[in-house]
Amino acid sequence: MSLMLFGDKSLDLSLPHVMGILNVTPDSFSDGGSFSSLDSALFQTQKMIREGASIIDVGGESTRPGATPVTMSQELDRVLPVLEAIKERFDIIVSVDTSTPEVIRESATLGAGLINDVRALERAGALEAAAQADLPICLMHMKGVPQTMQVKPDYSSVVADVSDYLMSRVVVCEAAGVERSRLILDPGIGFGKSLEHNLVLLSHTEHFKRLGFDVLIGVSRKTMIGDVLNLPVDQRLYGTMGANAAAYTKGARIFRVHDVKPHVEMLELMSRIEREV
Numbered sequence: 400m401s402l403m404l405f406g407d408k409s410l411d412l413s414l415p416h417v418m419g420i421l422n423v424t425p426d427s428f429s430d431g432g433s434f435s436s437l438d439s440a441l442f443q444t445q446k447m448i449r450e451g452a453s454i455i456d457v458g459g460e461s462t463r464p465g466a467t468p469v470t471m472s473q474e475l476d477r478v479l480p481v482l483e484a485i486k487e488r489f490d491i492i493v494s495v496d497t498s499t500p501e502v503i504r505e506s507a508t509l510g511a512g513l514i515n516d517v518r519a520l521e522r523a524g525a526l527e528a529a530a531q532a533d534l535p536i537c538l539m540h541m542k543g544v545p546q547t548m549q550v551k552p553d554y555s556s557v558v559a560d561v562s563d564y565l566m567s568r569v570v571v572c573e574a575a576g577v578e579r580s581r582l583i584l585d586p587g588i589g590f591g592k593s594l595e596h597n598l599v600l601l602s603h604t605e606h607f608k609r610l611g612f613d614v615l616i617g618v619s620r621k622t623m624i625g626d627v628l629n630l631p632v633d634q635r636l637y638g639t640m641g642a643n644a645a646a647y648t649k650g651a652r653i654f655r656v657h658d659v660k661p662h663v664e665m666l667e668l669m670s671r672i673e674r675e676v
């Protein structure tokens with residue numbers, strides 16, 4: 400048992416957990432407007448919970464390469480109503496993707512269970528907001544900024560560089576009053592990495608585990624799967640499952656995915672077999 404508190408709930412992170420992706424950026428609701436985007440978000444959320452998700456990940460900012468930056472008020476308007484509505488209706492941990500101090504603060508007040516920051520609390524004020532929020536924080540590595548991070552990314556040693564960076568953020572967090580036991584590490588697959596860099600990071604997932612932290616992996620449907628299999632984004636489920644299975648065998652325990660049911664069932668068998676003496 401290795402319990403971690405996520406707001407008013409806790410998870411045993413000796414077991415694998417699926418984090419279902421809920422996109423609330425307006426372009427993600429191209430359902431012809433039959434539902435309001437909130438109805439659609441709640442419907443998706445209910446489906447992912449029924450399929451076995453432990454966490455619902457809500458993000459108001461698209462971090463795709465070339466994505467236009469979102470204003471703070473846009474982020475607040477997209478995330479907070481959905482967070483509130485989910486907390487009212489469901490008993491589930493809600494993770495909020497944000498790098499913005501005000502969103503961290505408001506989300507904590509409204510009952511978020513995890514802050515998922517692709518910028519590892521680098522933004523001015525984010526560290527202080529996170530320290531006050533008293534929530535678990537996922538620190539993810541990103542090299543550069545979304546607009547340009549995929550232009551010839553280069554590392555002397557990608558595993559060492561990424562883990563050195565994340566450990567430097569851990570030190571800064573501890574100095575700001577964020578206990579190490581609240582921190583989850585994430586190598587940031589696809590955020591300023593070549594295909595080779597992504598494959599090496601996944602192959603060395605254990606390295607981050609051995610640093611003494613739980614590891615979150617977000618590889619679902621990403622370009623690296625497309626690069627390996629030469630498949631479009633809507634045909635990357637099996638490749639995604641293979642990548643997550645490999646990361647599981649190397650110690651990852653939280654998996655950020657679009658397809659909840661396949662992963663819940665895959666990880667149920669993997670964890671049952673791995674635990675058999």
Ligand SMILES: Cn1c(SCC(=O)Nc2ccccc2)nc2c(=O)[nH]c(N)nc21
Binds near residue numbers: 585617
């Ligand atoms: C918010 N967020 C994202 S968004 C990027 C994305 O899904 N792109 C994408 C999705 C589908 C297809 C192509 C690209 N990725 C991570 C991650 O890997 N780890 C953590 N912790 N948070 C994350």
